[in-house]
Amino acid sequence: MAKKTKNVFVCQECGYESPKWMGQCICGQWNTMIEEKVVDIKDNDNRRRTDALEKVKAIKLSEVKSGDYTxxxxxxxxxxxxxxxxxxxxxxxxxxxxxxxxxxxxxxxxxxxxxxxxxxxxxxxxxxxxxxxxxxxxxxxxxxxxxxxxxxxxxxxxxxxxxxxxxxxxxxxxxxxxxxxxxxxxxxxxxxxxxxxxxxxxxxxxxxxxxxxxxxxxxxxxxxxxxxxxxxxxxxxxxxxxxxxxxxxxxxxxxxxxxxxxxxxxxxxxxxxxxxxENLSKSFLEGMESCAEGSMATAVYEGTRPLLLEVQALTAPTNVGFARRSAIGVELPRLNMILAVLERKVGISLVNQDVYINIVGGLKPEGTSIDLAVALAIYSTYKGIQNSNKTLSLGEIGLTGDLRSIQNADKIVREAVRMGFTKIILPKKNADKFMEKQKDIQIIGAKNIKEAIKANE
Structure with a gap:
C-alpha cells in the first residue's frame, strides 16, 4: 500500500519544493509557489529492494565496449x-x-x-x-x-x-x-x-x-x-x-x-x-548596397562553414539626456567597449552621439571576430565615408586598440573569394600566413584599429 498523499509547494520557475507556502522563492521570483500533492513510493516498489541493489557492481572503463550510434x-x-x-x-x-x-x-x-x-x-x-x-x-x-x-x-x-x-x-x-x-x-x-x-x-x-x-x-x-x-x-x-x-x-x-x-x-x-x-551567406548579403555609409561586410565561422554577414551602423547627435546605445545581434557591453576604444585610440568623440548597430538577417553571432567590422561601420557613418560592398573586415579588438588573430581565417578567405569580394582586412598575424599573393583578392594585414581604418579608406 502507498502512503497517504502529502502537500508540497513547488516553484514554477526553478522547481524548489517547500513544505509551506512562500511569497518569494529562493530563486528570487514572487508568487510562483503552487500547491501540489505528491504520492510516496510504494513499500513494495522494486526500486527499494535491497537484493537488487546488492547485484549492482562497478566495472572497469577499459572493459566497456564502445559502440557506434545508429x-x-x-x-x-x-x-x-x-x-x-x-x-x-x-x-x-x-x-x-x-x-x-x-x-x-x-x-x-x-x-x-x-x-x-x-x-x-x-x-x-x-x-x-x-x-x-x-x-x-x-x-x-x-x-x-x-x-x-x-x-x-x-x-x-x-x-x-x-x-x-x-x-x-x-x-x-x-x-x-x-x-x-x-x-x-x-x-x-x-x-x-x-x-x-x-x-x-x-x-x-x-x-x-x-x-x-x-x-x-x-x-x-x-x-x-x-x-x-x-x-x-x-x-x-x-x-x-x-x-x-x-x-x-x-x-x-x-x-x-x-x-x-x-x-x-x-x-x-x-x-x-x-x-x-543552402547559400546562407548570399541571403545575408543580397541587400547590401554599394558604396553605402555605415555598412561593412564581415564573417563568422559557425560549426563547419563560414558565414558572411553585413553590419550596419548609424550615429546621430543626441538631442536630450544621455546618448543612446542600441544593438541588435551584438552584445551591448561589447559595443560599449568598441566605442571606448574608438574614442581613446582613434580620437573620435561619441559621447554626444546616439549609436545604433544592426546585424542584418537577425543572426546573433557568437565570438569576437566581428569587432573590427562594427568599429569600421561606426567610423564610416560618423565621418560620412562610403564603404565598398566588395571589402570584408574581421578581427577581434583588444582594449589597447590592437587586432588579435581569429580562427579559420583561411576558410573565411576562400568563402569571400567565392562570394566575389576583392579586399579583406585581417589582423596582421592572420594575414602573414598568406605568404603568396591570392588571386582575385587583396589581403591587408593591420596591427591595430588605426591601420585598419587607413586600409579601408
Missing amino acids: RIDTGIRELNRVLGGGLVKGSLTLISGEPGIGKSTIIIQAAAKIAQTYGKVLYVSGEESEEQIKMRADRVCNGMTDNLFLLAETNMEIIINVLDEIKPVFLIIDSIQTMYTEMLESAPGSVSQVRACGNELMKVGKVKNISVFIVAHVTKNGELAGPKIIEHLVDCVLNFTGERNQELRILRSYKNRFGTTSEIGAFEMVEEGLLEI
Missing part, C-alpha cells in the same frame, strides 16, 4: 547538420521557440520523411486536433504515407499503450507542457507533471530504442518554460529563432550529447513550409 536521416539536411548527422536512436531531443516560429512545421516535415524511409511514426499532439495537423501536413509535406500516425491525447498512460501497440521508430510529443500522468494530482504543465512525463519519455526512448522529439514552450524572456530538469534529461536541446514578419529561420543547438553545438541550420518560411537555405 542515426536516422530526417530527410532535412539543415536539421541533420544541427543534430550532428541525424537523429540518434533512443535519444530525446527538445525543440523550443516562440509561437508561430515554425516548430510544428519542421517537425511534421521530418516526420513525413522518416515515415517514408524508416517505418512507423507517431505524432502525439496535446494542443491540436488530427484535422488541424492533417491540414498542415497537406500544405507542407510532399506526399503522405500510411506509416504516419496521429494521436490527439494528453494522458501519458494512454500514450504508452498506443506506443506499445504501434511500435514506431520515431515519437513526437507536442507539447510537454500539455501532458500529464495519473500518478500525480497536479495540473498539466506543473513542475511535478513535466518532471514525471519527461522521465517517462526518457525511459520509453532508452528501453524501446525510439527517437523522441519533444516540443516545449518558451517564456516571455525567450527561455524554456518549465523546470530546468527537462533540459538536463534530454540529449539535445534545439532552439528555433527568427522574426515572424521575416522569412529567415535559424535553428541552433544549445546542448548535444552526440555532436557539436556550434552548427546552425537556416530555413526560409514559405507557403509550402520550411525550405532549406
Whole structure:
C-alpha cells in the first residue's frame, strides 16, 4: 500500500519544493509557489529492494565496449547538420521557440520523411486536433504515407499503450507542457507533471530504442518554460529563432550529447513550409548596397562553414539626456567597449552621439571576430565615408586598440573569394600566413584599429 498523499509547494520557475507556502522563492521570483500533492513510493516498489541493489557492481572503463550510434536521416539536411548527422536512436531531443516560429512545421516535415524511409511514426499532439495537423501536413509535406500516425491525447498512460501497440521508430510529443500522468494530482504543465512525463519519455526512448522529439514552450524572456530538469534529461536541446514578419529561420543547438553545438541550420518560411537555405551567406548579403555609409561586410565561422554577414551602423547627435546605445545581434557591453576604444585610440568623440548597430538577417553571432567590422561601420557613418560592398573586415579588438588573430581565417578567405569580394582586412598575424599573393583578392594585414581604418579608406 502507498502512503497517504502529502502537500508540497513547488516553484514554477526553478522547481524548489517547500513544505509551506512562500511569497518569494529562493530563486528570487514572487508568487510562483503552487500547491501540489505528491504520492510516496510504494513499500513494495522494486526500486527499494535491497537484493537488487546488492547485484549492482562497478566495472572497469577499459572493459566497456564502445559502440557506434545508429542515426536516422530526417530527410532535412539543415536539421541533420544541427543534430550532428541525424537523429540518434533512443535519444530525446527538445525543440523550443516562440509561437508561430515554425516548430510544428519542421517537425511534421521530418516526420513525413522518416515515415517514408524508416517505418512507423507517431505524432502525439496535446494542443491540436488530427484535422488541424492533417491540414498542415497537406500544405507542407510532399506526399503522405500510411506509416504516419496521429494521436490527439494528453494522458501519458494512454500514450504508452498506443506506443506499445504501434511500435514506431520515431515519437513526437507536442507539447510537454500539455501532458500529464495519473500518478500525480497536479495540473498539466506543473513542475511535478513535466518532471514525471519527461522521465517517462526518457525511459520509453532508452528501453524501446525510439527517437523522441519533444516540443516545449518558451517564456516571455525567450527561455524554456518549465523546470530546468527537462533540459538536463534530454540529449539535445534545439532552439528555433527568427522574426515572424521575416522569412529567415535559424535553428541552433544549445546542448548535444552526440555532436557539436556550434552548427546552425537556416530555413526560409514559405507557403509550402520550411525550405532549406543552402547559400546562407548570399541571403545575408543580397541587400547590401554599394558604396553605402555605415555598412561593412564581415564573417563568422559557425560549426563547419563560414558565414558572411553585413553590419550596419548609424550615429546621430543626441538631442536630450544621455546618448543612446542600441544593438541588435551584438552584445551591448561589447559595443560599449568598441566605442571606448574608438574614442581613446582613434580620437573620435561619441559621447554626444546616439549609436545604433544592426546585424542584418537577425543572426546573433557568437565570438569576437566581428569587432573590427562594427568599429569600421561606426567610423564610416560618423565621418560620412562610403564603404565598398566588395571589402570584408574581421578581427577581434583588444582594449589597447590592437587586432588579435581569429580562427579559420583561411576558410573565411576562400568563402569571400567565392562570394566575389576583392579586399579583406585581417589582423596582421592572420594575414602573414598568406605568404603568396591570392588571386582575385587583396589581403591587408593591420596591427591595430588605426591601420585598419587607413586600409579601408
